[in-house]
Amino acid sequence: MMANGDSPTYLNYVRGKWMRSHTGEVEASINPANGREVVGFVQNSALPDLDEAVQAAADAQKAWKRLAGSVRGDYLFKAAAILERRLDEVATAMTKEMGKTFAEAKGETARGIAILRYYAGEGMRPVGDVIPSTDSEALMFTTRVPLGVVGIITPWNFPVAIPLWKMAPALVYGNTVVIKPASETGVTCAKLIKCFEEAGFPPGVINMVTGSGSVIGRGIAEHPGIHGLSFTGSNAVGKTIGQAALARGAKYQLEMGGKNPVIVAADADLNLAVEATISGGLRSTGQKCTATSRVIVHQDVYEPFKQLLLDRIGQIKIGDGMMDDVWMGPCASERQHDTVLAYIRKGIEEGARLLCGGGHPQGRGYAEGYFIEPTIFENVTSDMTIAREEIFGPVLVLMKVESMEQAVQLANDVEFGLSASIFTSNIGAMLGFIQEIDAGLVRINAESAGVELQAPFGGMKHSSSHSREQGRAAIEFFTAVKTVFVKS
Template sequence: MGSTVSETKTYLNYVNGEWTSSSAGQTEPSLNPANRGDVVGYVQVSAPEDLNKAAAAAKEAAGTWRKLAGAVRGDYLYKVSNLIEARIDDIAATMTREMGKTFPEAKGETARGIAILRYYAGEGMRKIGDVIPSTDSEALMFTTRVPLGVVGVITPWNFPVAIPIWKIAPALIYGNTVVFKPAQETAVTAAKIIECFHEAGLPKGVLNFVTGRGSVIGQGIIDHPDIQGVTFTGSDTVGKQVGLGALKRGAKYQLEMGGKNPVIVANDADLEQALEATISGAFRSTGQKCTATSRVIVQSGIYDTFKEQLLAKVKTIKVGDGLKADTWMGPCASESQLNTVLHYIDKGVQEGAWLLCGGNRLAGEEYESGWFVEPTVFEGVERGMTIAQEEIFGPVIALMKVETIQEALDIANDVKYGLSASIFTKNIGSMLEFIRDMDAGLVRINAESAGVELQAPFGGMKQSSSHSREQGQAAIEFFTSIKTVFVKP
């Protein structure tokens, strides 16, 4: 498995410490969304047999892996982090070619993956239980935590390094073994991360990597009797299928799904700060983040000024190939994603929202081979409109005018999602009201909606998650079970 991005090559599954072809003998190309004539690599289209081998390898390795000291497991994660760091430019360039985000964003995400690995490496030396007083004066009672066993990891294409690592690293440090299915659209990037685990000397079977269709490999992970836990990030529709499937056989599951994230801009906001954060939150990564800003709810006192300055800034955004230095926003990650975004834009116009700027697929020589769309701003958006309710996952924002902070909160909460939200204000009372009343798992004051620090719990309310939390020390809640121990001489 090489590491250059200049050659087109075939990437294999990784099962029981070995690189293997799919038993079905099928591969498919991973294409550059900025230039669909550029094949990033070929990846395996795997069959159920491949998943069964991976699950069997993980099950076989689980007994030995869980018995290692946490510090020893942590040493492997440190080694992986160093290998990724040495290849950060190559991995980031591959990510940009494969899913479209700009190279600086891709490099930042890869650096975050390195930091996550080092954070969880340290978890191997932190406490995993508590001593609890017993009513029996001669007894010792305490809790410890034990791994689930084999964990299935199913990840999306929008963060092909950070999301897999923030699932795999805690799974491993807490003593689980892993079967990992990345999104097929970014499987080459994922393979380059797995190469680093392999070269770090991870014992055979501890981490297994199988690419293929969600309907085959994803569903197979959900249904597999030897997989005790499933952690999933993706759409709410698929997430519910994951949860139902895991529930049927009694497996533990963790779901992180969609968002329809609001930004509230109060009359007393720092206008420049609010504008920069709104644009970054809405249009970085082409709006393809679950925490991306989607609704911008502005108090009437500054609405016109905010709108005027927002449009002026949005119209200067340079869209293009993410590997070019002057590109600020890359393409949609795939043709289907582009079509989804254009569908929602058409829906907004049909339902009576006013298109202020953008709204079109970009044309011209620079764009003809890719899936590019203009950054788009609507106003006159009513709370019941489709573009105010459904996750678009693209560079589209809805401007909504309100009179009061309470009205803004009512609109902000009037969706099925509750992932992230932010407010821009200098008023402490408005801040506290927002913190108290906003139904979101992540609330940010005077900061963009997109973003959470790796050491902090991350997850949503309502239909944005299974009410679990990822990252930080909160990850231990999913990847382990509590065992209560009572000892009497």
């Protein structure tokens, strides 16, 4: 880190050293609650910076993979302890860069600590099986080997949890890492990397290069020295990266968008359904890939559900996420703010009825930030843009149905299949929903957003490359199976 006026400049981390990029250029990270405040500057890197990072990772990988899994796990335990000591510092950076409330940022950082400890324990867990051989005098078994150098590309919406749920398993299974975080949250990522540095990770095992997706992100996808690629972000970018990785035979993992439904049955607990809809759809300003977007409500309870929802949304306090009484912060950037407003205008143009919100809030403290009011539409049909495309903002669309069969059909009528939830007390309806819904994450009487770190996570259809992250499932991506036959 170096001073740049009143705001610090954060460097790339390559081969155990903090380094300026070859371009000499930096990019400002802006506080979305106050567009005039610069949180810090991060490097706007070029391909030579990426080449150096990949070479550093390649040079370090052979010695790293030879360490016992338990020893690699010990490094992660140390990093977890350091991150725990720095929890408030990292959470503050997250709120100032991304805009989510400080309480949410602290919760995410605590989750990151738990992720590190979970995967630290992976160093002592089985990595293969003994398989009976047809030769009675032979031993046959499987083991797992790391991919080598892994490239990691992460988004701005979860700047601690997503980097760690990719980096931690990659590292404990013997890979070395080159990470490109979103520039919007490059300061937060640099603070994470500092924890790994202080934990004593050998030089080159972890490398961070910041820069544009079109240069560094695409460079990771196309680099011949990167053997595996894990990406979370938009569908458009993910498909491009996947095609580039496929073209050169690299293993890749893509987690992309969602248009996640909540179904409210006629027998639902409406208070529970409303609270979960608001939490799942509007926390983090709706900027979660698992956020509730479509609310599909049985006609028998549509009006009381709608009224409860509107009453509850009217109580939400919007503002700077560092303020104690704020429930919802700003959009993460001016670009995201403008994108969400464009979707709202599109909804109105296509004939949806705006029930509340729909614009930038008025009043003191809002003018300089990228705030948007919680927004609800009704009279939404399945062919409308706001019912089909991921908005990634605080926008909910209400859709009325006559039956649960119609509800599930409507829920499945999009290209995405990440998460989905239903509120009902009927066991048959629950089981039918589990069976019929096209989603990788299914939740019953709970919000659509949220996955536990020890459980597999990933989507169906266009939400994913059909691989899974987190939990024990991570070993399937970050390693390859080796079958061994031994005869004396």
